[in-house]
Amino acid sequence: MQVTAHRFAPHDLVGGDLAVDLVNTATDWDVGPQDWLDSYARLLSWAELTGQVSAAEIAGLARLAAADPAGASQALERVRGVREALYRVMRAAADRAEPPSEALAAVEATWRAAAGAMRLELSPGGATLGVSGETAGLDLIALRASASAMVLLTGERLARLKRCDGPRCGWLFVDTSKAGRRRWCDMATCGNDHKAKRHAEKRHLS
Template sequence: MPDAPVPPAPRFRTGAGRICLDFMRTLRLRGTADATEELDTPEALTAWVAQLGPYPDGTAVPAPAEEVLHRVRAVREAVHTLLTAARSPAGPAGCPADERRLLNEAAAAAPPVPVLDADGSVTYTAADPVGAVLADIARDALALATSPALDRVRACSGTHCAAWFLDTSRPGNRRWCSMETCGNQAKKSTWRTRHASAHGAGATNA
């Protein structure tokens, strides 16, 4: 019997614990020389919405205009600015007026609408799929910035990672955005260092 086909890996990273934090990750390695824009085209934005939005698989998400893409990226940076301020001594009030306006405007749009189907399941629809998900993101960012959960937001300890995530572990000592990526890389790096040190010590004592 042939092996079942392996499903393709998701295009975008998930698992940050809040959709606003997953959204922030679409600018990889923010603030470094290796920063990479994942939402570089309208098609990339629709792919992100299709993957992380609440819509059923196969939902057609129309590609937005370039100006919409620019606004979405501006809202993403406003999310980062707000959460950075909220984690500082200034708190959420430290968010600049322009960024606050962008977030409030995005949050005011209609979010995805839940619809109860005949089989008892709930699906989501929206006249503007991209704008509706952006409303969810902005509302999530505003809620996170003003809630006790903000104390559980961490920056990944990975050497080549700048992603933020919500630490939901009971002891509150999670270090990596993902054990499958940064966590495993850190463990492999530690093992190599220890192995090299032990090998070097053995050669010296030989």
């Protein structure tokens, strides 16, 4: 996959779920995929935007990466592997198709690692089960996304998991619209391309 530097912005987060947003850090899946995660630091800047990794956790990961650059590169490779497997499985789910069995096995294996790094925390508001940074180390983001994927894949929201209708795109999203008729990752990009194309076709016909 071609690696491209990309400055992440809030409008890149259209997935509605941490796992879905992670797979959307690669784009143009069907026509020569581009990988927007060109470094571990980039992964951190993306994770910060998601709001699913705290500022303290980001700072801790940045310290770990600075102390162990080779370890950070290996962790980035693992994130890419997790992303690929999650994409294959979630895309199949969105297309209501059978997922490739190796991808399913890989997602299951990562989930097992995520479960091993989970901690149960009790508070007056209730209990939460989350991947702990202390145990996950540099793999925190990959494991947290895997845990999120499992909740999505085994829950009711799966019925709302869709693939963008843009012919080049391949991005996935959870359609949270009331009517459930969302077709595009983003109206401003793929939705707009489609509209422009329809206008061009109309002009051509008249």
